[in-house]
Amino acid sequence: MSELLDLNLVEASKALKNKEISSLELTKAYLKSISDTSSLGAYLEIVEDKAITMAKESDKKLIDGNARPLEGIPVGIKDMFCTKDIKTTASSKILENFIPTYESTVTQNLWNDGAVILGKLSCDEFAMGSSNETAAKGNVINPWLKNKKMSPGGSSGGSAAAVAARSALAATGTDTGGSIRQPAAFCGITGLKPTYGRCSRWGIVAFSSSLDQAGPLTRTVSDAALMLNSMAGYDQKDSTSANLKMPDLMDYLDKGIKGKKIGIPKEYTQNGISEDIVNFYEKSIAWLRDEGAEIIPVSLPHTKYALPAYYIIAPAEASSNLARYDGVRYGARQEASSLDEMYELTRGNGFGDEVKRRIMIGTYVLSSGYYDAYYLKAQKVRRLIKEDFENVYKKVDYILTPSTPTTSFELGKKQDPLTMYLNDIFTVPASLAGLPGISLPVGLDKSGLPIGIQLIANSFDEAGLISTARVLEMSAGFNFIADGAAK
Amino acid sequence: MPNKDTIVDVPTVNKIARLSRLDIPEVNKESLTNDLNNILGFVAQLDEVDTSNVEPLASVTGHKLPLRSDDVNDGNIEDLVLKNAPESSSGFFVVPKVIE
Numbered sequence: 001m002s003e004l005l006d007l008n009l010v011e012a013s014k015a016l017k018n019k020e021i022s023s024l025e026l027t028k029a030y031l032k033s034i035s036d037t038s039s040l041g042a043y044l045e046i047v048e049d050k051a052i053t054m055a056k057e058s059d060k061k062l063i064d065g066n067a068r069p070l071e072g073i074p075v076g077i078k079d080m081f082c083t084k085d086i087k088t089t090a091s092s093k094i095l096e097n098f099i100p101t102y103e104s105t106v107t108q109n110l111w112n113d114g115a116v117i118l119g120k121l122s123c124d125e126f127a128m129g130s131s132n133e134t135a136a137k138g139n140v141i142n143p144w145l146k147n148k149k150m151s152p153g154g155s156s157g158g159s160a161a162a163v164a165a166r167s168a169l170a171a172t173g174t175d176t177g178g179s180i181r182q183p184a185a186f187c188g189i190t191g192l193k194p195t196y197g198r199c200s201r202w203g204i205v206a207f208s209s210s211l212d213q214a215g216p217l218t219r220t221v222s223d224a225a226l227m228l229n230s231m232a233g234y235d236q237k238d239s240t241s242a243n244l245k246m247p248d249l250m251d252y253l254d255k256g257i258k259g260k261k262i263g264i265p266k267e268y269t270q271n272g273i274s275e276d277i278v279n280f281y282e283k284s285i286a287w288l289r290d291e292g293a294e295i296i297p298v299s300l301p302h303t304k305y306a307l308p309a310y311y312i313i314a315p316a317e318a319s320s321n322l323a324r325y326d327g328v329r330y331g332a333r334q335e336a337s338s339l340d341e342m343y344e345l346t347r348g349n350g351f352g353d354e355v356k357r358r359i360m361i362g363t364y365v366l367s368s369g370y371y372d373a374y375y376l377k378a379q380k381v382r383r384l385i386k387e388d389f390e391n392v393y394k395k396v397d398y399i400l401t402p403s404t405p406t407t408s409f410e411l412g413k414k415q416d417p418l419t420m421y422l423n424d425i426f427t428v429p430a431s432l433a434g435l436p437g438i439s440l441p442v443g444l445d446k447s448g449l450p451i452g453i454q455l456i457a458n459s460f461d462e463a464g465l466i467s468t469a470r471v472l473e474m475s476a477g478f479n480f481i482a483d484g485a486a487k
Numbered sequence: 488m489p490n491k492d493t494i495v496d497v498p499t500v501n502k503i504a505r506l507s508r509l510d511i512p513e514v515n516k517e518s519l520t521n522d523l524n525n526i527l528g529f530v531a532q533l534d535e536v537d538t539s540n541v542e543p544l545a546s547v548t549g550h551k552l553p554l555r556s557d558d559v560n561d562g563n564i565e566d567l568v569l570k571n572a573p574e575s576s577s578g579f580f581v582v583p584k585v586i587e
């Protein structure tokens with residue numbers, strides 16, 4: 001079994017196409033991993049029968065020589081993606097029995113390309129959180145330093161933990177302010193948030209519609225390229241979907257970075273950042289320089305205001321998006337004698353504390369008398385943040401930053417909401433500007449926890465992002481496996 | 488933006504909860520009020536930024552919303568639409584009585 005689990009996505013795909021392995025044995029190996037690592041709590045739903053059926057269909061295609069790009073690859077799906085006839089809860093009590101009658105575009109793209117579904121992965125409730133602790137069914141444990149019960153990050157904590165624990169060969173995530181990149185950093189894997197508009201939002205449970213974007217969580221940069229190749233694409237059903245063809249990212253893996261300019265923003269190395277992360281950030285800069293990149297100090301002067309702007313815009317959009325959970329059309333209902341009371345009890349009972357806080361903040365900043373002071377102000381600051389990036393991209397090709405200010409932290413340590421929000425301080429600015437970003441592991445800190453470094457590219461330059469990330473990945477040579485991973 | 492220590496009080500929280508259609512148990516109101524004040528105090532930093540002559544940014548895409556012809560492209564899926572409803576009858580969603 002273990003040899004099967006040792007293969008990354010690209011290797012497994014090659015072995016499948018060369019008929020060295022079958023999708024059925026690969027899928028069964030992963031189903032066993034899921035059961036072996038179940039104490040981590042990464043999966044909310046396991047669809048064993050469907051996985052076996054899909055694997056057998058893939059094996060037929062492989063034998064017939066009709067293999068599609070992800071033929072026979074077993075993947076896990078964040079529970080924010082609607083999957084037809086498979087329970088989709090967004091880790092919320094209010095959707096605990098919701099079974100979609102349709103499939104999200106991104107997951108349909110994966111199945112059209114031959115991927116095999118293993119199950120649905122836990123996340124923070126409605127993707128609101130940075131530790132996976134707001135999930136209605138409880139937190140997920142990071143496979144790194146497993147016995148210490150560290151957070152996998154969030155909101156795509158189940159996705160990151162499953163890939164790190166080898167209970168999924170790859171997983172989907174969604175990223176609104178860092179929900180792919182931060183858990184990828186905490187779990188020692190690669191997480192890519194594409195440009196806003198690259199992946200269709202259709203069929204993804206909506207959190208903050210001007211920010212939400214789907215992307216892959218994988219073991220390697222090339223795995224991420226292969227996954228995103230399938231996930232991305234124009235979709236008429238999402239009015240913000242970009243009608244732009246993405247080049248085959250696999251063609252960009254080995255382009256190198258000679259002569260490319262890498263910006264180092266001075267605002268990302270200030271107070272509160274762990275010393276080990278600073279060390280690896282400096283090493284990463286040196287590695288890229290050694291590979292022929294030109295390192296250029298830059299400034300993104302409004303960085304400090306990204307988090308406060310985000311915590312107005314995202315809750316505002318969330319309060320509007322989550323109005324649909326009214327106990328009428330789908331989701332749980334609390335019975336009451338009047339309609340208003342039914343709404344209030346249904347929502348009061350069905351949402352967790354963090355979701356309620358964000359709905360309250362969002363409602364407040366959109367309410368009469370406060371709209372201009374908060375919401376409009378935040379939208380103006382958002383423009384300044386986007387312009388900061390536009391100015392910097394006149395001078396450089398990519399921006400390099402740490403992914404997070406600290407490595408993972410212990411679960412259950414009571415943190416106030418604001419302290420938790422600070423986890424996303426380095427990922428939120430690119431989200432507000434709609435830019436593609438990738439986090440990849442470059443080393444371990446003194447306690448043995450993974451450190452992630454983030455690369456940010458200009459809009460729709462995922463290809464260049466992959467080339468650059470690949471160089472950093474080769475230089476870092478991160479080949480550690482989590483102690484809590486399936487053997 | 489108002490003074491950061493007491494931006495919202497319990498009566499304001501009651502009002503926002505009502506607008507949000509959220510039942511908040513009495514015992515949670517004080518801590519929720521504190522949390523909201525902390526968050527609103529934090530976001531009040533934006534006051535430092537000069538945004539005169541800055542246009543608000545609602546969408547990063549920069550493209551106009553696409554239009555399509557007004558054709559029916561779906562339909563006859565009443566059972567699917569109602570499938571997840573907590574209560575339905577004769578092709579309708581059922582809610583508590585709203586008129587006497």
